[in-house]
Amino acid sequence: MLIDLTDDSAFGGSAFWPAMAWLREHDPVHWHEAGGGFWALTRYADAVGVYRDSDVFSSRYGMRLDTNPEAVAAVSQRMLIVSDPPEHTQLKRVLNKSVFPEDLDGLVREIVRELLAEALEARELDIVEVVRRLPTRVVCALLGVARPDWDWLGRTMNGAFEDPDEQARAGNHAEIFLYFTELLAKRRKNPGTDFISKVATDRRETADGERELTDEEIIVNCNGVMAGGNETTRYSAAGGLLAFTQNPDQWELLRTGGPEVIPTAVEEILRWTTPGVHVMRTAMRPARIGEQDIAVGDRVTVWNVSANRDERAFPGADRFRIDRSPNRHLTFGGGRHLCLGAKLARLELSIFLEELTKQVSAVELIGDPAYTASNFTWGCRYLPVRLTPSLVPTG
Numbered sequence: 001m002l003i004d005l006t007d008d009s010a011f012g013g014s015a016f017w018p019a020m021a022w023l024r025e026h027d028p029v030h031w032h033e034a035g036g037g038f039w040a041l042t043r044y045a046d047a048v049g050v051y052r053d054s055d056v057f058s059s060r061y062g063m064r065l066d067t068n069p070e071a072v073a074a075v076s077q078r079m080l081i082v083s084d085p086p087e088h089t090q091l092k093r094v095l096n097k098s099v100f101p102e103d104l105d106g107l108v109r110e111i112v113r114e115l116l117a118e119a120l121e122a123r124e125l126d127i128v129e130v131v132r133r134l135p136t137r138v139v140c141a142l143l144g145v146a147r148p149d150w151d152w153l154g155r156t157m158n159g160a161f162e163d164p165d166e167q168a169r170a171g172n173h174a175e176i177f178l179y180f181t182e183l184l185a186k187r188r189k190n191p192g193t194d195f196i197s198k199v200a201t202d203r204r205e206t207a208d209g210e211r212e213l214t215d216e217e218i219i220v221n222c223n224g225v226m227a228g229g230n231e232t233t234r235y236s237a238a239g240g241l242l243a244f245t246q247n248p249d250q251w252e253l254l255r256t257g258g259p260e261v262i263p264t265a266v267e268e269i270l271r272w273t274t275p276g277v278h279v280m281r282t283a284m285r286p287a288r289i290g291e292q293d294i295a296v297g298d299r300v301t302v303w304n305v306s307a308n309r310d311e312r313a314f315p316g317a318d319r320f321r322i323d324r325s326p327n328r329h330l331t332f333g334g335g336r337h338l339c340l341g342a343k344l345a346r347l348e349l350s351i352f353l354e355e356l357t358k359q360v361s362a363v364e365l366i367g368d369p370a371y372t373a374s375n376f377t378w379g380c381r382y383l384p385v386r387l388t389p390s391l392v393p394t395g
Contacts, residue, residue: 005301005375006035006065011277012373020306029290035065038280038299039292042306044313044330046289050281050302051334057281057300059337060084064280064376065301079220080340088336090204094213095221095340104142108348111137112355120359120389124366127385128238132158134348135233139226144187144194153179157230162372162381173223180222184215196222225341232275232331232345235372235379237352239273240265242383243320245365250322255357257323265322266349271329272320274305277378279333304330305378362388 003010003019010016020042023030028043041047050057062072063081077087080095111134119130136154145153153176160172184196191197199218203210244251254265280301287294294300308329309317332339339345367384 004034005032005040005278005303008373008375011371011375011378013371016305017309020303020309023303024306024310029292031292032301036299038065038301039289039294040301040303041289042303042310043290044307044310047302047304047307047330048334049289050300051330051337053287054084054088054336056283056285056287058084058284059088059281061282062280065278065299066376067280075216075220079217079224081224081337085336086205086207090206091213091217091221092336092340094199094202094204095225104344104347105351107141108138108351109355111141112348112351116355116359120387123388124386125384127241127383127387128234128380131237131241131352132230132234134237134352135230135345138344138348139230142195143222143225144183144192144196149179153226154230157226161227161231161377162374176223176226177219180219181215184218184222195225231377231379232270232339232341233348235275235377236269236273236331236345236349238380238383239275240269240349240353241363241385242365242369242380243269243272245363245385247320250320251363253322254353255361259354261322262350262353264325264327265353266346267327267329268320268322268324269349270331270345271308271314271324271327273379274308274329274331275377275379276331276333277305277375278303279337302330304333359390360387361390362386364388 002022003016023040023042028041028046030040030042032038032040041050059082060072060076061067061082062069072082075082077083080088080091083091115130115134119125119127133151133154136157137150140147140150140153156172156175160169160176163169163172180196184200187194187197187200191201196218199213199221201212203212244254254261278301280299283294283296283298283300286296289300308314308331311317313328314324332342332345364386365384366386369380370382372378372381
């Protein structure tokens with residue numbers, strides 16, 4: 001075995017890519033003994049099959065390898081990411097219609113312009129510190145979080161998932177749950193037009209008829225929306241900028257290609273960066289994947305980072321090409337569990353690229369990037385760049 005998939009330190013750089021390529025070629029449905037034993041799927045077709053078959057491959061027992069079974073059991077079938085139909089369908093219907101207001105484009109563009117103005121004033125900076133605030137501020141605005149709390153909540157969310165100390169992570173999670181508990185109580189008394197106000201008064205279907213969402217359902221899913229929105233855009237935007245510094249021809253194509261190149265550029269950035277490294281499912285019935293028999297109770301992990309580099313699905317997969325089409329990547333998962341925030345992440349990246357190409361003529365790497373060390377979410381945590389402002393004023 002070329003890599004221990006349970007060892008976060010193995011993902012602290014970019015050395016894991018060759019190991020994934022080896023597994024795709026030689027052992028695409030690999031039994032990984034360490035970490036309690038699980039199947040590791042690295043080919044695109046196998047990954048799609050698992051995502052689509054939620055009846056056999058369940059999410060309710062956790063969706064990552066280091067899942068705490070007791071913590072998952074406490075929110076299973078109440079938190080979207082660890083739910084199966086029909087509860088998943090009922091929750092997603094309510095959450096999906098509440099998270100996207102009509103004026104979303106304007107909100108995102110205003111935040112992007114503010115952040116780019118700050119970045120261009122500095123000229124030389126860690127661009128991760130800029131792009132990480134984009135999804136945080138957008139999601140906070142949607143949730144109805146007071147503006148003075150935006151950056152604090154973003155830092156606390158980062159600490160909840162990325163602090164190396166387990167006790168510190170738990171403390172940050174507790175702070176977030178307490179914050180949303182208090183905010184929900186305020187919205188129940190004085191509702192507004194934000195996400196929390198909407199879901200607090202909406203109703204979901206159940207086997208016993210319609211009812212309002214419980215406080216617990218709202219709070220744990222606020223945490224999920226905040227976490228999901230934070231990670232994908234931050235790592236994709238930073239990783240996309242790194243890719244442009246390494247592929248100047250693609251930066252030139254982005255700047256000269258006009259509006260029509262933005263959608264394909266967004267999809268290629270999402271495929272190329274793949275912030276969500278793996279997801280886990282639990283087999284509810286006997287199954288067969290490739291040449292392997294899967295037993296009831298087996299944990300099955302889908303390695304999105306590998307599936308998105310599978311030559312069988314993406315010709316020239318190791319090339320960054322912003323005009324790639326088709327580009328049916330698995331960055332947002334698939335099937336019933338297609339990420340709730342996919343639409344928002346695409347919008348944020350689209351507007352970020354539009355404004356970037358208007359306001360910035362060149363992006364230059366001025367130091368070595370550093371990466372997160374995690375087998376669950378991966379990307380640049382430090383990316384020092386020099387920005388050259390465009391000479392053409394923006395409108």
